Amino acid sequence: MKKSVYSICGMCAVRCPIRVEVENGKVVWIEGNPNDAAMGRSLCAKGASGIALEYDHERPQAPMIRVGPRGAGQWKIVSWDEALDHVAGKLKTIMEKHGGKAIALSDRGGPYNDLTKAFLRAVGSPNYFTHGATCERNAHHAVKNLLGYGRGAVKYDYKNTKHMVFYGRNIVESIMVKEVKAVTEGLAKGAKMTYIDPRASVTAGKATRYWRIKPGTDYALNLAIIHTLIKRDLYDKDFVTRWTTGFPQLAEFVKPYTPEWAEQETEIPAEEIVAFCQEVAEDAPHVIFHGGWMNSRYPDSLYASRMAVIINVLLGSVEMPGGMWFAKGPGAAGRKGLKTLVDLMPKPTDPRCDGVGTEIKHIDAGPGLIHLLYPCIETGKPYPVKAYFAYRHDPLLANPDPEEQKRIFENLDLLVSIDVNYSETAWHADVILPEATYLERDNILQAVSGLKPAFYRRQKAVEPLYDTKPMWWIVKELLKRLGKGDLFPFETIEDIWNYQLKDTDVKIGDFDAKGFVSLAKDPIWMDRKDGLKFPTPSGKIELVSSVMEKAGVPSFKPYEKPSTGPEGSLRLTHGRCGYQAHGQSTNNPALHELLKENVLWINTKEAAKRGIKDGAMVEVSNDAARGKIRAYVTDFIHPDVVFMLHGFGRTVPAQTRAYGKGLADQIFAKGLLSEWDKAGGGVTLLECFVNVQPAS
Amino acid sequence: MSKYYVTQDIKRCIGCRACETHCKTKNSVPDGSSYCKMMQVGPRNVKNVPVTDFVYMACFHCEQPWCVAACPTGAMQRRQKDGIVFVDANLCVGCKACMTACPWGVPQWNLQTGRVGKCDLCKDRIEEGLEPACVTKCTTGCLSFERPDEASKEKRQRFAENILRLKA
DSSP states (O other): OEEEEEEEOOSSTTOOEEEEEEETTEEEEEEEOTTSTTTTTOOOHHHHTHHHHHTOSSSOOSOEEEOSSTTSOOEEEOOHHHHHHHHHHHHHHHHHHHOGGGEEEEEOOSTTHHHHHHHHHHHTOOOEEESGGGTTHHHHHHHHHHHSOOGGGEEEOGGGOSEEEEESOOTTTSOOHHHHHHHHHHHHTTOEEEEEOSBOOTGGGGOSEEEOOOTTOHHHHHHHHHHHHHHTTOSOHHHHHHHEEOHHHHHHHHTTOOHHHHHHHHOOOHHHHHHHHHHHHHHTTSEEEOOOSSOOOSTTHHHHHHHHHHHHHHTTOSSOTTSEEEOBOGGGGTOOOOOOSGGGSOOOOSOOTTOBTTTBOSSOTTTOOGGGHHHHHHHOOSSOOOEEEEESOOHHHHSSOHHHHHHHHTTOSEEEEEESSOOHHHHHSSEEEEBOOTTTOOOOOEEEOBSSOEEEOOOOSSOOSSSOBOHHHHHHHHHHHTTOGGGSOOSSHHHHHHHHHTTSSOOGGGGTTTSEEESOSSOOOOOTTTOOOOOSTTSSEESSOHHHHHTTOOSSOOOOOOOOOSTTOEEEEEEOOTTOOTTTTTTOHHHHHHOSSOEEEEEHHHHHHHTOOTTOEEEEEOSSOEEEEEEEEESSBOTTEEEEESSOSBOOTTOTTTBTOSOOSGGGOTTGGGOBOTTTOOBOTTOOEEEEEEOO | OOOOEEEEOGGGOOOOOHHHHHHHHHHTOOTTOOSSEEEEEEEEEETTEEEEEEEEEOOOOOSSOHHHHHOSSSOEEEOTTTOOEEEOGGGOOOOOHHHHHOTTOOSEEETTTTEEEOOOTTHHHHHTTOOOHHHHTOSSSOEEEEOHHHHHHHHHHHHHHHHHHHHO
């Protein structure tokens, strides 16, 4: 018996729509959901490896409670009743002594976090975190405090652009299927691409112009681009006058930053910068200066990102086909949105433990700043945090300096990992609550904004293979045990879906035909002449941001040269390839076969100086750590940096394939838990220096 | 006569290796062998751009397949009706003659069974009127499943359009 199920992929955080074929209770085929025109049947390698995840026995198969020291790998396999009673018991003790605010949870954001936020509110905690401080927070605040829209709402029309510009945004290897299809389609139609990165990723090879910029100088380049656009009258005066505030201050600020000055900083010839500016001005307004995604890199990454988005504004690429545009929610289509679970819960009365929203006002309080959770756990100030849930988030992999994190975690009375995989954090946790895979579970419904907003549904295709459960069930059972069951009055996922859909005129059955329900017939564009809406305090594009200025954070920051490490050291950078999702699936049987270990990219001349040969083992070291990895000697990386893929050097013995293979970058990131871009919230992950020498 | 031909638009390919993984999961290809594989060339300098290309290597399904000629047991076969070259694993004795004969390294060794396996263009899907897994789910649509006679026309058309675009 064959059945077909429309659902949502769960192999990375992109969540592409899929169609799953099930035969005799087994998943036999997964493809893109062909009803979604931008998707088609396409699916990346990670999506393909969902079948391998499903039938992999090297994932937690039942709840586990730690019986030895943390991280020792001594576990007792228990029933869900026992595990949940154990967790709830610990939570009760903590809540009696310290209040609900002593419970923190981190996940990786996204459309299902209404559920996790609701859980925290129900227990009386404001301390919801995402991984954002090691990812998109800088890029988010760059647009939020400029345009009023969050990063998730700022989109780009690659298919119809004339010129796309990326600053280390490795767009073809950080695969979002719909996006990368649009990028390749745009290129096939003749769009230009300028790619700026100290390392030649695969994206560089798709470019029409590649700049191997000196690391950490994107901001200098952007200052010079803006300087040139203004000085040579290459910007859209009408648009800037009509829709922005603070242009005179911007023009004044960029005056000293000439292309000749930028050449000294960036190593990009001044005449090339000028020629580039003329070119993009000709292509305007159908140009894209990508504001970045994972921009937690340097102390000025917020400003680099902010200036990139300002270039779009100066070129009139705002709500523009072939340029930057804004995603529309159900409201824009005259429809009602999904009801939220959070609204069922009392608002937390305590301030966030990280001070975001109260002391730090220019940063969005929603997801907080995860690195600022650690001092709270360590010092008990402003109040103790004693329980920490890591839900499909792996802080020991994603955050810098795992040894320091483990030391701080010693102050926790309870560390719980809820995950499909044995993450680094799961192995160190007190309790593992194994979530059912995305093929085995239902999620709450999600609203997807866009030119045509829609609701999408992830539904289970098969029954769980092991004793694993969906998150909505875990939340329900925990709240029941904490005496908060009345706040979450649902027994089945259908109960939740019906509640979410209550105000809409959509029924659960409406998802059956296509897997999603579109809320608009035609694409929704704002009227560019008079109807642009910017949810900033002034209603305009704030080149001088009132939110930032009020918080004492300058809208424009004088340029400072990037730091240099100790004599002889190299900057350690990291990134991803197209067939691994950060490291959550390094142990996946199908993906592991494609890439068993990472290598260290090092510049040919730098390698020669150190006597390092291509393919030979090298030792990477600094004050924090030491480890071995194979060298990839190449001309296609700047001599100041070395590079490795993130997610390798795994320490969980139960992941036998990935265990001990390659090297982890985060172990070298000593001290970076407390180094961050104060203007944007991002941790400065690339302020990490290492020595590299041939391995003995 | 060969009826099918998988073509690749290298410019559109991003080396994501989805084709390999879709093939692997669909055909339960064992560890260590790949019925189709993306071969990476580069990065190398092409007009100041560091280009990394990926070349799709599966089976060409030759009109006169040397692997079939070399096979002593009749395991390696060519289907008359559409030219698909496939191996009947039950008849394979693991002599590796086909591996020796094929100039492109197409026949794959199965470490678990000691026999050979290879791309059969997902002939079970073709029977259902569908296309091979690698083509169907290619991330960017750079792979196409075509008829050899029509592929040539399309290639010329694409070339002509590109030439005119460059001139414009």
